[in-house]
Amino acid sequence: QVQLVESGGGLVQSGGSLGLSCAASGSIFSINRMAWYRQAPGKERELVASIASGGTANYADSVKGRFTISRDNAKNTVYLQMNSLKPEDTAVFYCHALLRKDRSQSVFSYWGQGTQVTVSS
Numbered sequence: 188q189v190q191l192v193e194s195g196g197g198l199v200q201s202g203g204s205l206g207l208s209c210a211a212s213g214s215i216f217s218i219n220r221m222a223w224y225r226q227a228p229g230k231e232r233e234l235v236a237s238i239a240s241g242g243t244a245n246y247a248d249s250v251k252g253r254f255t256i257s258r259d260n261a262k263n264t265v266y267l268q269m270n271s272l273k274p275e276d277t278a279v280f281y282c283h284a285l286l287r288k289d290r291s292q293s294v295f296s297y298w299g300q301g302t303q304v305t306v307s308s
Contacts, residue, residue: 189213189297191282196302203306204270209282209299211263218286219294221258221265225278225304232281236267249275272306280304 195207211218222237236256238244244256255268265282282299 189215189284189286189288189295191284191297191299193280193282193299193302196280196304198305198307199272201272201274201306201308203272204268205272205304206269207267207280207282207302207304209265209284211265211284211286211297214288215263216287216289218258218260218263218284220285221256222283223256223265223267224281224283225276226281226301227275227278230278235280238265269304272304274306274308276304277306278304 190213191209191211193209199205220237220239223235224232225235226232234247235250236246236254238256238258253271258265279301281301284297285294287294
């Protein structure tokens with residue numbers, strides 16, 4: 188049993204900041220990659236940022252320079268610091284993890300339930 192729980196969503200004005208957290212719990216041996224996705228109404232879910240176990244991060248072009256992803260491997264937690272928020276950032280943000288449950292090489296995919304981020308203009 189693995190669960191990803193997001194927190195930190197809410198309402199913020201344009202230009203403001205918001206920080207998201209996602210904690211993974213359960214039977215986890217290691218987490219290869221953690222990521223944040225978002226889905227706005229009427230749009231496909233898109234990758235916002237990802238971070239590998241070693242700390243290498245990747246960002247969507249639309250958030251580069253504004254968002255920062257980080258992780259605490261000891262806590263199995265990933266964070267997303269969002270600055271200079273725009274109304275276009277409004278979406279449900281989902282945490283995602285690719286992880287190993289044991290010493291085998293099998294990798295499993297898990298999603299959080301999502302947290303709403305609303306940016307008002």
